[in-house]
Each structure stands twice: as structure tokens, then as C-alpha cells.
Amino acid sequence: MSELQQKRFNVREIRDEFPALRQQIYGKNLIYFDNGATSQKPKLVLDAINQFYSKENANIHRGVHFMSQKATTEYEAARQRIQQYIGARKSEEIIFTKGTTDSINLVAFSFGHLLSAGDEILISAMEHHSNIVPWQMLCERQGCILKVAPINQRGELRMDEFERLLSKKTKLVSITHISNTLGTVNPVKEIIEKAHAVGAKVLIDGAQSIQHMHINVKELNCDFYAFSSHKVFGPTGIGVLYGKEDLLDRMPPYQGGGDMISRVTFERTTYNELPFKFEAGTPHIAGGICLGKAFEFLSSIDMAAAEKHERELAKYAEDMLDTFEGLQIIGEAKNKTSVVSFSVKGIHPFDIGTLLDKQGIAVRTGHHCTQPLMDFYQIPGTVRASFAFYNTKEEIDTFVAAVERSLSMLK
Amino acid sequence: MNLTEKQEEIIQEFEIFDDWMEKYEYIIDLGKDLPQIDEDKKTEDRLIEGCQSRVWLDANYANGHMHFTADSDAIITKGIIGLLIRVLDNEAPETVATADLFFIEKIGLQEHLSPTRANGLLGMVKRLKLEAIKHISTAS
Numbered sequence: 144m145s146e147l148q149q150k151r152f153n154v155r156e157i158r159d160e161f162p163a164l165r166q167q168i169y170g171k172n173l174i175y176f177d178n179g180a181t182s183q184k185p186k187l188v189l190d191a192i193n194q195f196y197s198k199e200n201a202n203i204h205r206g207v208h209f210m211s212q213k214a215t216t217e218y219e220a221a222r223q224r225i226q227q228y229i230g231a232r233k234s235e236e237i238i239f240t241k242g243t244t245d246s247i248n249l250v251a252f253s254f255g256h257l258l259s260a261g262d263e264i265l266i267s268a269m270e271h272h273s274n275i276v277p278w279q280m281l282c283e284r285q286g287c288i289l290k291v292a293p294i295n296q297r298g299e300l301r302m303d304e305f306e307r308l309l310s311k312k313t314k315l316v317s318i319t320h321i322s323n324t325l326g327t328v329n330p331v332k333e334i335i336e337k338a339h340a341v342g343a344k345v346l347i348d349g350a351q352s353i354q355h356m357h358i359n360v361k362e363l364n365c366d367f368y369a370f371s372s373h374k375v376f377g378p379t380g381i382g383v384l385y386g387k388e389d390l391l392d393r394m395p396p397y398q399g400g401g402d403m404i405s406r407v408t409f410e411r412t413t414y415n416e417l418p419f420k421f422e423a424g425t426p427h428i429a430g431g432i433c434l435g436k437a438f439e440f441l442s443s444i445d446m447a448a449a450e451k452h453e454r455e456l457a458k459y460a461e462d463m464l465d466t467f468e469g470l471q472i473i474g475e476a477k478n479k480t481s482v483v484s485f486s487v488k489g490i491h492p493f494d495i496g497t498l499l500d501k502q503g504i505a506v507r508t509g510h511h512c513t514q515p516l517m518d519f520y521q522i523p524g525t526v527r528a529s530f531a532f533y534n535t536k537e538e539i540d541t542f543v544a545a546v547e548r549s550l551s552m553l554k
Numbered sequence: 555m556n557l558t559e560k561q562e563e564i565i566q567e568f569e570i571f572d573d574w575m576e577k578y579e580y581i582i583d584l585g586k587d588l589p590q591i592d593e594d595k596k597t598e599d600r601l602i603e604g605c606q607s608r609v610w611l612d613a614n615y616a617n618g619h620m621h622f623t624a625d626s627d628a629i630i631t632k633g634i635i636g637l638l639i640r641v642l643d644n645e646a647p648e649t650v651a652t653a654d655l656f657f658i659e660k661i662g663l664q665e666h667l668s669p670t671r672a673n674g675l676l677g678m679v680k681r682l683k684l685e686a687i688k689h690i691s692t693a694s
Binding site for chain 1: 573
């Protein structure tokens, strides 16, 4: 493959491809450390958005005219590119959704339809609300039982407890690959093997992993893998659910409407084949095509080098922050990446975030949609710096100095 | 001093600051100086829950005027509360209810009162005005 030969990793060069990184905020050079919330977009994606709406905009799948056919071809080519990138067997296994949340809700609804009262769903204590609430709703609808595997103080999943909770009653394990708040990398391969051993299916919430490491769903052998476009350098409003074909085939449609049908009469409707069965209505066409472009961009990056760089950034930031009096790093898993969350005794994260913002630094403060995790650590929230491969050690030096200045003002 | 004069005074105070950090240094000092609400008054009904920081507001009416004390778990929020109370405290309920708090934008703090900021301040201003409206109806 020619793409393999072209793989590269040069932070300076990569940064040049992201126009949003070259701006000033409150008179300071922007330091963007909120990549866990959303990533910035490379020029390849930005140009594709402009190109699509300037010249190629048409509805897909049903048109007889030139533009419609071209848009359809590009949209389906994007699906294939994603399939190849994540190592899915078929492009039919790639369902376009609105994002990770929508992907998980799809599984909760459609796979949930196959479950019965008393069946168990196992999640972990470090899940995002998007991987908690859909299961609570399913449990309310169908009398299933939600089990939560605990974590230790370092923010690692307690595998002994996880295994204890796993049983023949477990029908689905739904777990995050990387914690958005702690940066913990979960041992998903081991989790998948253990879940399969009792006959449970596994959904991996990949919202925080696909942009940080090489993902191959066939090697992982997960049953579902969900992610959002906007966190992986693509546009907002679109995401992906990967699912194994035989499972997706057995699941009823999620929403009804155009595109997902085979034949409609008032008496009975038959459904379209995969993947269209799960894609009711006109999809986010530009989003799909430009997500394909984001994967074209990603395919050119040496992800192993990128992952190493991000881990170094996190370690570098953590080592310096750790020396500040009263500052506690939240999430000290042995295997962690790209996220540094911290809280400071007697100081509200909101205040630190506000002062960092005025120094041109974008971080996230608050509970990060993981309130149960904040309850576990008994804190109102954290300041979270989350890195992408375009961030630099120089940016971290500036960030650490800005944290120091903020803390001296707030104490 | 009337409501407009009080706001003009604050705007003047903020004019001396050259940059954002100096401005926030001042707000933080205001927050540290703000008389705290009594702990026993930090009750559920006085709490305005923001997504991030929380605000407690105690409103009283005496001799034709509204009196407010408030607190927050975030010091910057608390500093801005201090400014709001400086403007609105000891005013007639009618004045509080119809107050145009133009100083907030003039000193560049409007982001803290935006619905997306989630720090409880917008909720606090709404609550301040509601409390005042209650006493307009009591008075009439």
C-alpha cells in the first residue's frame, strides 16, 4: 500500500495543517488543550467541506443525476475508507450515526430489543454519561440489570471485581477504551476475551481512543466499536458504529424513515439491508465524506509515533504539575495517555479554567460528564488538559507557568 | 448613589487595568472580601445550581429596600457576585426588578452571565429579580 510508505510524524509539519492552531486569544498564542472535547480540523477536511457545498452538494442513494451519483460514490467511498482503517471485514459493518452517543443509543435500543428481563449489562465506574444513561433507560424499559465494575484509587478498572460481576447472565459489556476524565487505557483485549468466554457481547466506547492509537476491530474482536467524527479531526454531527455483521443483521432497526426501507405498504414494511437498515433519513452527507477525508489524513500519520509523543506530553505535564503544593493528579493509571486531570485543594477548577482561558489556554473544567467518577474521588470537578499529537512540550511549559500564576492568584 | 452612578463607578474602577489578568486579580480580591453567607443559610432553597460552580443567595426585604448576601464555591464567581450585590443591595424592589446591569458588559464580564457559562450567575440574577418582584406584590 502506497499510504503505508508515506506515514510520517513531524509535529511542526502537522501543526501547519491546522489553521485553528494559528490564532491569538486575548492577545496570546492559542494553546489548545481541550482535544478530549473536540479536536481541531486539518486543511484537508476544511477544504473538503468547502468543496462539497460549493460544487458537489446533492442528495444520495436515490438520484439519477450526475451530482447525486458522485455524492453517493464519495459517501460510500468514505465508508470503505473507514472500514479499511479500522480493519472491519465489510463496509456493511460501518453504520453512520450522529456520534458516539447516538451509536451507543442505537445499540441500547436495537441490541437491547433482543434482551429480556433479568439480563445483565456490565459497565465500569469510569464511564461517560453517554455510556451509562442509555443502559439505565434500557433497564427501565425491559427490566434488565445494570452492573458497575469498580475502579481503584489510581483510576484503573479492578479486573478481579470485573470478573466477579461477569456471569452467564451478562449479555453485554459496554466499556470505554480510554477514560475521557482520567486518561486510563483499559485492557480491552482481555476484557473482550473474558466477556466472550461467558457468552457476552462487548461494546467499546472508542470516543477517546481512535484519535490516539491504531485501532483494529478484527484484532480486538469487539462486537461493537463506537466513535465520533469531531474528536478524530472530522466534522461535528457524524460518527460511526462498527458492529459485527451477524449481530447487526439480527438487530431490529433503530429509527424508521426514508433510506432504511426495502418496501413500504400501509400493511407492512420490509427493511433495507445493512448498513442502510440503521440509517433512516437523509444522512449527514458532507459529514460522512469529510470524515473520510479525516481518515485519509490519519492514514498518513505514523500512529505509533503519535501515541508515543502524546504519552510523553502527558508524562511531562504531570511531572511538573505534581510539584505544586496541594495539587492532586486525578487518574494515575499505569497505562494512561493524553489526559492530565487535576484538582487543587481549596481551589475551584472553574477559577483555574477561567484564568487559564485569559492566558490563551483552552482546557476543560468540571465533571466531564462523569459525575459518578467525581463522587468516587469526592471532588466537584477537575481541570483537564487533553492533548492531541499536534501539541508540543513548549506549549506545556507555557501551560505549567500559567497554572502556577493562576494558583498564586487564587491562594 | 443611584443604580446608574454605582455602575459608572465600577466601570471607572476597571478602566485602570491594562490586561485581563489584572482585572481578574481585582475580581478575586473582591471575592475574598465578600462577606460570606452564614453556613446555616446555605440551604437547598437558597442554592442556584450551575453546572460547574454553585451560588447561594439570601434575599431579605426591610424598610422598603432589598438586602442580599450571597456566596459561591468558586472565587471568581464570588467576586462577580460582590459587584452585582454592590449595585443592587439596598435598592427598592422596583429598582432591582427592572435593573439594567449594563456595567457587566462594559467591564467585559458578559461571558459570565451567558446561559452557556453554567456558573449559576445568570440564575442568581434571575433569582434576585424574582425575589424583588415578590416584594413589589407584597408592598402593593
